[in-house]
Amino acid sequence: MDKNREEMPRGAEKVESISRGDERQGGAADGGAKGKEPSVEARIARENARAEKRLRAAEEKRAAKEERARRRQEGREEKGKKQHAPGFGGWLAAVIALSVTVLALGAVVTVGYFDLTEAKAGLYNGYRSSLYELAELVENMDVNLSKARVASGGYEMQKLLTDVLVESELAESCLESFPAEAHRTERLAAFFNRTGDYAERLLHKLSLGGEITAEEEAVISYMYETADKIKYGLAEIIAEGKEKNIDDVLKEGGIGDKMEILGKNTVETPKMIYDGPFAASAAGGTYKALEGLSPMSEEEIAEKARGIFAPYGVKEVDVLGKTEQKGLTAYGVQAYTETGERYFAQLSERGGKLLLLDSHKDCEDKNFDAGACIGIAEKFLGGLGYAGLEPVWVSEAGVQCDINFAYVQQGVVCYNDLIKVKVCEERGVVTGLEARAYLMNHTDRDIPAPALAQSKIERAAASRMQLRGVRLALIPVEGEERLAYEINGTHAGSEYFAYLDAATGRMVELFTVVDSAMGRAVM
Secondary structure, three states: OOHHHHOOOOOHHHHHHHHHOOOOOOOOOOOOOOOOOOOHHHHHHHHHHHHHHHHHHHHHHHHHHHHHHHHHHHHHHHHHHOOOOOOOOHHHHHHHHHHHHHHHHHHHHHHHHHHHHHHHHHHHHHHHHHHHHHHHHHHHHHHHHHHHOOOOOHHHHHHHHHHHHHHHHHHHHHHOOOOOOHHHOHHHHHHHHHHHHHHHHHHHHHHOOOOOOHHHHHHHHHHHHHHHHHHHHHHHHHHHHHOOOHHHHHOOOHHHHHHHHHHHHHOOOOOOOEOOOOOOOOOOOOOHHHOOOOEOOHHHHHHHHHHHHHHHOEEEEEEEEEEEEOOEEEEEEEEEEOOOOEEEEEEEOEOOOEEEEEEOOOOOOOOOOHHHHHHHHHHHHHHOOOOOEEEEEEEEEOOEEEEEEEEEEOOEEEEEEEEEEEEEOOOOEEEEEEOHHHHHHOOOOOOOOOOOOHHHHHHHHHOOOEEEEEEEEEEEEOOEEEEEEEEEEEEOOEEEEEEEEOOOOOEEEEEEEEEEOOEEEEO
């Protein structure tokens, strides 16, 4: 048997078989490898043992290298002590001196070559070991997520999610050992990080007696599908690496390019990642904010649209007709400015309320900061008749500022009454708006007094994180609104939004803030 094959870490043969396609029919259908899964403690112990083994090997290698260097030095010193016999003439002495110099130079070059080759081999072996280790971790994660898609019962699901949490953390750490710049592996690292965070969030929910919803099952399926793609992608990288020499594998950008391409080809924007707390909370049913408003004609809608777009220098407004969707009748409107910009909008038939706005011109420069963009958005909403709103989330991506506004009643943030606004930081104008959630849910509410004092919540929260703010909020929980304390704070470099039931103090929702290519988001 080939020596290199004998030295492969456990799981390497699995990866080889995957690269050949032997296992492509497994995993999803039968839930992955059969037999009893090792415990979390055993898995961590196994990974620690591997790390210690690699450290010992590196130390032995370093000691052997120092010993060889010492012996070479002693040999050179001994050679210098020897004297040539006199009487051969000056010309012979010169020839011998020149020969010794050439031999010595050749020896130095030869030693340097072998040292460089040895260093390359060591780096390659470390890279290969990390790659096999990552492949095995992803394969195990893939198996556990496959099982989680069909698992029933809280205990079994908690066991699987615990394994996924451990494997995702180890996989993220494994990526750091690759000879590649961090930005090359950031998409893969972000996937492992978010998978671990989501598994931890579901574990917390199950530990409190909660159940996995259909939407959360869809996220588990997404994580499984992505892990499955990464598994086969890593197998292909391993197979391709065996056909190349060490220099080709370790050349500048080699492994970095492979990992970057793998991330781009496999990791999509994760589902259940929102652009702010409860940003996807719109419920179905009637549009409460439109009740009692009179229907408007096409001519009235056109006049309303001209008023909305007056600050944009619009020269033409076309009403595209009515649409019916999800219990709402709305008019589509196209507007053209004097400078060639084009806007699309939707206005409700009842009351002519702007529920959607979109622009078709990109922004390129940054002339307005987030604070100025908030003021621009507030003025725009006020002109539309949307009152009582406060910004609850701000995110900047490139030269675009996204702001979520929520209705505030008696100091309580009503997250169901949400309007999203996009402001161009180049031109200082609103280029996007989505108000469906607000129009669907907005109404005056009878808000009960909280059973727990805010001071008590603040003291408890301050012991766990660095507080940024605590306030009351009405949040959607299983189709109903519930009064909760919103706690915004940081811990260990991460930002969180936690929501505690104002009557019981029990946590009902938890978001972590993540950075993405599209700006800040919560998961």
